[in-house]
């Protein structure tokens with residue numbers, strides 16, 4: 001497969017799942033059990049944030065399982081792109097749009113999912129060859145109405161709203177055709193992972209999957 005095909009495939013898989021659990025993991029030893037909980041809950045996807053020192057090792061563990069689509073989140077620098085890709089990340093997420101990060105992702109052949117919440121930021125992402133952006137922080141940036149407004153001039157752009165999304169407002173976002181998937185940490189609370197309550201995580205994940213399915217049954 002070419003790098004372009006790979007990037008398209010990753011996007012298709014994210015869009016098929018429609019939910020992206022955002023993970024903050026403190027100890028890579030928890031990563032395998034976390035992967036099992038995600039798979040068991042019906043959502044074999046994780047965005048492992050580079051907010052902790054365990055991120056790269058956790059990505060490696062999840063990737064080695066072979067049954068989880070693994071992204072790296074909170075990627076701020078080209079060096080972190082390298083660390084993420086070396087660990088086996090399938091895609092790279094940033095809170096904002098950085099030319100340096102996007103260019104390194106292109107060099108390494110991985111999908112870049114940069115953050116963009118204004119027309120100027122979306123246009124900047126388009127100029128860098130990116131047409132699916134993370135809409136972050138979604139809740140404080142106008143939420144679903146803001147995405148719908150941006151979708152008018154940017155017809156070909158797809159959004160992954162993240163930040164302030166949960167069961168109560170999931171439907172607002174999944175109801176928009178331009179929303180490829182929705183991200184959030186509510187499915188994988190850091191405290192539950194730290195406490196080893198993976199059964200609790202699996203239940204939250206299963207609940208989210210069921211809710212997403214009920215909100216947009218046509219696209220299941």
Ligand SMILES: O=C(O)C(=O)C[C@H](O)[C@H](O)COP(=O)(O)O
Nearest residue numbers: 022073074094095163164184185
């Ligand atoms: O952009 C990044 O790389 C981030 O790490 C941002 C996270 O995706 C959000 O902070 C998750 O938001 P909540 O679901 O409200 O906890």
